[in-house]
Amino acid sequence: MFKTLLHSLIFTTLALPSLAAWGAVERETFELFVTIPTTEFHVLPVxxxxxxxxxxxxxxxxxxxxxxxxxxxxxxxxxxxxxxxxGEEAFLSNGRERIDLQVRFNNVQLTLDSAQVVSAVEARPGRRVGLEIIAVKTAEEYAPGDYFGTVHMVFDAIAP
Incomplete structure (x- = not known):
């Protein structure tokens, strides 16, 4: 009787942890993508x-x-x-009201006309530059509401 009790105790001690391992399963799935820019020209957000x-x-x-x-x-x-x-004027709108935006790239204010924002000397090895989008403050306070807008920037490689 003691042997039977000992065998069942040993079996229980060895088998139960493995049964718990079968019940606990976690799986993770996620998607990956990468954009590899050309080595000659790129303008990409960090x-x-x-x-x-x-x-x-x-x-x-x-x-x-x-x-x-x-x-x-x-x-x-x-x-x-x-x-x-x-590419177009930058502003926020709630349908009635408009908040104009000032866009600066590498401390150069962007307009609808193309302007050099990075010199050839700085662009050749590549570097990190800042983008700043600022709401233009007027004399009046902003009207309450939800505002939405799009900033469309176009970058060109300027040949020497």
């Missing part, structure tokens, strides 16, 4: 979420103004400088 998701411009209740949106880009052009322009 954080890809910048262009993949809607970005909030935060409202400050202390200043009654919008806080600037800032991001970094990696730029390179082995054949010359880099030019940039706005």
């Amino acid at each position: 954080d890809p979420q910048l262009v993949e998701r809607e970005q909030p411009m935060l409202f400050s209740t202390l200043t009654s103004g919008l806080l600037p949106l800032r991001a970094n880009y990696e730029v390179k052009n082995i054949n010359g400088a880099i030019g940039a322009r706005l």
Whole structure:
């Protein structure tokens, strides 16, 4: 009887932990992608979420103004400088009201006309530059509401 009890105790001690291991299973699935830029010319945000998701411009209740949106880009052009322009006017709108936006790339204000934003000397080895989007403050306070907008930037490789 003692042997039977000992055998069942040993079996239980050895078998139960392995049964619990069969019950606990975790699986994770996620998707991956990569964008590998050309070695000759590229203008890419350091954080890809910048262009993949809607970005909030935060409202400050202390200043009654919008806080600037800032991001970094990696730029390179082995054949010359880099030019940039706005594809269309940059603004936020709630359907009735409009808030104009000032867009600066590498401390150069962008307009609808192309301008050099990175010199050939800086662009050749590649570097990191800043993007800043600022709401233009007017004499009047911003009207309450939800505002949406798009900033469309166009970058060109400028040949020497």
